[in-house]
Amino acid sequence: MTVRVRIPSQLRNLSGGAAEIPLEGTTVSELLSGLETAHPGFAERLFDDTGTLRRFVNVFVAEEDIRFLDGLETPVPEGQTISIVPAVAGG
């Protein structure tokens, strides 16, 4: 099942400059693992030493923050977009 993963500008040096990467997976967790496999280096930037998503990293499935859904276990339907977005903006 192909899902589009949107990469923030801060991490595009890891994706060869790509702003969007198509990946296979059915949950956020699977997709982020797939991202690490395809482009090594993402995991240590997105997760802390305990494997928890860093507190200034937001992940959205379509328009919704995964913290309002099932976190990393949030299912991602075919054709959907997930976005990785820095949290430190606004206000």
Place this chain on the structure above:
Amino acid sequence: MAFVLGLRCRECGREYAAEPIYTCEWCFGPLEAAYDYDAISATTSRDRIAAGPRSLWRYSDLLPVAGHPSLDLGTGFTPLVRADRLAEALGLREVWVKNDTSNPTGSFKDRVVSVALSKAIEFGFETVACASTGNLANSVAAHAARAGLRSYVFIPADLEQGKVVTTAVYGGDLVAVDGSYDDVNRLCVELAGTYEWAFVNVNVRPFYAEGSKTLAFEVAEQLGWQAPDHVVVPVASGSLLTKIEKGFRELHRVGLLDDEPRVRVSGAQAAGCSPVATAWLEGSDTIRPVKPSTIAKSLAIGNPADGYFALDTARRTGGAFAAVTDAEVVEGIRLLARTEGIFAETAGGVTIATLKRLAADGAVGPEERVVVYITGHGLKTIEAISPAVGPTATIRPTLDAFHEAFTVER
């Protein structure tokens, strides 16, 4: 002269040049301006500040902008008024109101925008933009007009009518987005990665946020170069609260305050959007985002960027947090208006209601010198208060009609 050395990540300490970037490339932590405090100490003085303009630019030694910027609508150096009638109503000895309703566009946002747009001009940007709950929208549109910059201002479509009109009047593009502030903010983060614009609260945020420190600088100067015992600050993103505390510390670091300040810093949120206050009340280290539902729209940020730092600041300084209901917000607006003659927007109602709560439960001590920050003008949020106040009576234009309606001793 600018004394800013560069930017530093607040999470992991990595250092960066002073450029329009805002997150650490490593850990996504927020970047913050770092200064050469020894050089500032050698240059700045109370006399030098007193000889400066009667605006926030009198503190330019402690701001991350080069020279004396020309972009100045007259922001800052707003009144600090002793509020004895409010203090009496709350059972406190000494309360001061920092009245930032008197800024050019009616809110403290003129401070951060003065700094952000001055910096944007310094960087060579020709277009500025922001995500806003309203006050920032007003200020960015006005300052962009003054500076001759193109502007794109993004707001939630359900914003108060007053804040829409008072943004649109300045020209520039005003984009109403179907969604919450957090949706608008997320859109702006993605736009900031797409266009070469200065988004004041995205890629220019490390500079922008520093403007809030002037609310600490002014209070200290206006108190005769002393820090207060306790401040109560409204919390949306948490940046304002964090920067006010930083401002007091910096004054001591550069020798402008003799004694190390021990300011207790308390935060005010509306119950309908209280992610930081909730973490405080639960003793939690995790701030869970919320979907806001409150009349205090200028504080309706469900996913606060500096929430963790605001929480840490309150804990470290012995402050507190409260989350107040919309009814308390309306009563807070009325209490400040009828005791001190100051008309605050809903955020001010949140702040006064929080002060009332904290005074009642002892978190604010009766002998403390308290400063309460009123950050926006009441005319911006008429909708919130208009159901609660109005004419005492409506009469025909005759003496008899007046006498019928009122019994007044002569």
